[in-house]
Amino acid sequence: MLEALRSIVGDKGLITDQAGMEPYLVDWRRRLRGTALAVVQPATTAEVSAVVALCAAEGQPVFPVGGNTGLCFGAVPISGRVGKPGIVLSLRRMNRIRGIDRAGGIATVDAGVVLGDLHAAAAACGRQFPLHLGSEGSAQIGGLISTNAGGTGVVRYGPMRDLVAGLEVVLADGRVLNDLAALRKDNTGYMLRHLFIGAEGSLGIVTGAALRLQPQVSNTAHAWAAAADPADAVALLAAMQDRAGSAIQAFELVSRSQFELVRKHAERARFPFAEIPAWSVLIELGSEDATTALSSILEEVLGAALQRGELLDAVIAASEQQAADFWHIRHSVSEANKKEGMSITHDVAVRSSDVAPFIAAADAVAATLFPEAYSEVVCHLGDGNVHYILMFTHDYWATLPDPEAFALTVERAIHDVAARFGGTFSAEHGVGRKLTEELERLADPLRYELMKKVKALFDPQNLMNPGVLLAKAG
Numbered sequence: 001m002l003e004a005l006r007s008i009v010g011d012k013g014l015i016t017d018q019a020g021m022e023p024y025l026v027d028w029r030r031r032l033r034g035t036a037l038a039v040v041q042p043a044t045t046a047e048v049s050a051v052v053a054l055c056a057a058e059g060q061p062v063f064p065v066g067g068n069t070g071l072c073f074g075a076v077p078i079s080g081r082v083g084k085p086g087i088v089l090s091l092r093r094m095n096r097i098r099g100i101d102r103a104g105g106i107a108t109v110d111a112g113v114v115l116g117d118l119h120a121a122a123a124a125c126g127r128q129f130p131l132h133l134g135s136e137g138s139a140q141i142g143g144l145i146s147t148n149a150g151g152t153g154v155v156r157y158g159p160m161r162d163l164v165a166g167l168e169v170v171l172a173d174g175r176v177l178n179d180l181a182a183l184r185k186d187n188t189g190y191m192l193r194h195l196f197i198g199a200e201g202s203l204g205i206v207t208g209a210a211l212r213l214q215p216q217v218s219n220t221a222h223a224w225a226a227a228a229d230p231a232d233a234v235a236l237l238a239a240m241q242d243r244a245g246s247a248i249q250a251f252e253l254v255s256r257s258q259f260e261l262v263r264k265h266a267e268r269a270r271f272p273f274a275e276i277p278a279w280s281v282l283i284e285l286g287s288e289d290a291t292t293a294l295s296s297i298l299e300e301v302l303g304a305a306l307q308r309g310e311l312l313d314a315v316i317a318a319s320e321q322q323a324a325d326f327w328h329i330r331h332s333v334s335e336a337n338k339k340e341g342m343s344i345t346h347d348v349a350v351r352s353s354d355v356a357p358f359i360a361a362a363d364a365v366a367a368t369l370f371p372e373a374y375s376e377v378v379c380h381l382g383d384g385n386v387h388y389i390l391m392f393t394h395d396y397w398a399t400l401p402d403p404e405a406f407a408l409t410v411e412r413a414i415h416d417v418a419a420r421f422g423g424t425f426s427a428e429h430g431v432g433r434k435l436t437e438e439l440e441r442l443a444d445p446l447r448y449e450l451m452k453k454v455k456a457l458f459d460p461q462n463l464m465n466p467g468v469l470l471a472k473a474g
């Protein structure tokens with residue numbers, strides 16, 4: 001098998017020593033570890049196709065990995081019931097921007113392109129790619145598509161699904177599905193590409209993508225508002241929608257407990273208030289039109305909310321540097337939590353109008369069932385996505401006889417609260433290996449059954465990332 005792989009990808013594309021393979025065997029938080037025969041790094045779609053065809057013939061599982069920043073163990077190679085160890089398939093060497101079509105608003109790229117590099121390439125052509133998240137220096141287009149990543153710009157531009165205009169996918173038998181025409185209109189039946197978006201590598205390998213670019217937004221304004229209660233932040237969202245509509249590019253709600261950890265652990269964290277408020281709302285407005293007075297809109301809406309007593313305080317960024325400082329603080333939360341202790345991060349979504357009662361209900365459940373923890377909230381309020389985080393100390397975690405089972409108990413309790421509000425347990429991070437039981441438990445049974453049939457159709461041998469998404473497939 002190794003020699004056959006070497007003949008396809010050459011020495012440059014094959015890692016077999018333990019030290020070289022190590023970063024590909026463990027997840028970003030170093031919580032789950034797997035094993036594999038080799039890490040294979042093809043340089044072209046044709047090589048991916050040959051590698052996958054070889055694996056199909058040999059009955060070897062294929063575990064795709066992008067930047068390995070996923071938070072649900074989706075890229076950890078564990079073959080489980082399949083038996084054979086399988087290969088990790090990394091598209092790191094497929095990092096070419098294939099072309100940028102300015103008027104068509106499309107960037108066609110290899111799936112191994114790092115998101116930050118796409119941002120730079122789009123900017124160089126006077127366009128932007130509007131997906132932004134804390135991992136953008138490492139996460140790759142293939143991983144972002146496979147998890148249907150969200151981030152802070154969803155409120156205006158939608159998640160990755162809305163930004164994909166076409167895909168190139170290597171199927172489980174090695175054939176290449178080419179759907180890169182990137183037409184704005186194409187009503188020719190089932191749009192199969194949507195099955196691969198969010199499939200977490202369980203149906204095939206994304207090797208290329210046509211992505212929608214947007215005009216650059218040179219005119220932006222940022223504010224940091226202090227609220228006493230999440231309900232006030234929801235009222236502010238509605239008022240901002242009335243006045244600014246689609247100019248709202250980000251509307252992020254963060255609890256004091258979370259920002260206290262950023263202050264403790266992050267470098268260069270410059271907060272605009274001496275005291276961190278109970279609830280902070282970070283707002284970004286943007287317009288392609290340089291003459292729109294965005295700061296005046298912020299002043300007007302925030303001023304009215306202050307007068308109504310719905311806000312405690314507000315600061316409008318006075319410079320680009322201050323705006324960058326706001327974002328630096330916001331993007332530092334994951335690293336701060338990683339340094340502090342054992343955080344159980346939930347990725348639920350409810351309607352924006354239900355965010356305040358959801359947080360209250362989750363806090364009540366957590367106080368009763370998990371008094372050892374304290375809660376933090378980081379919420380993309382504009383799209384109802386609440387990262388409700390329960391933080392445990394390392395010392396407490398070390399006393400647990402079965403930490404994974406305990407983590408699942410915690411997650412279930414909070415997911416049940418979201419379900420009470422008609423919400424989902426996975427808004428943007430996916431299911432991975434982490435939440436397969438939750439998918440089976442909480443998904444509509446008919447939908448779950450149809451998903452298993454789709455999996456069997458595209459991957460009859462269950463070799464594409466087995467154990468991810470649908471634990472009982474195959």
Ligand SMILES: Cc1cc2nc3c(=O)[nH]c(=O)nc-3n(C[C@H](O)[C@H](O)[C@H](O)COP(=O)(O)OP(=O)(O)OC[C@H]3O[C@@H](n4cnc5c(N)ncnc54)[C@H](O)[C@@H]3O)c2cc1C
Binds near residue numbers: 138142144151
């Ligand atoms: C600091 C930090 C902040 C984050 N913030 C956000 C956020 O705001 N919003 C958000 O949605 N996520 C966020 N994430 C999660 C993560 O960055 C995203 O899930 C991202 O999409 C993963 O991309 P990746 O390239 O690292 O994929 P990986 O972690 O390598 O893989 C993710 C999944 O996709 C599969 N996969 C990877 N490449 C391919 C491919 N080419 N073809 C088929 N399957 C493939 C893998 O097998 C795995 O199942 C954050 C993570 C970190 C560490």
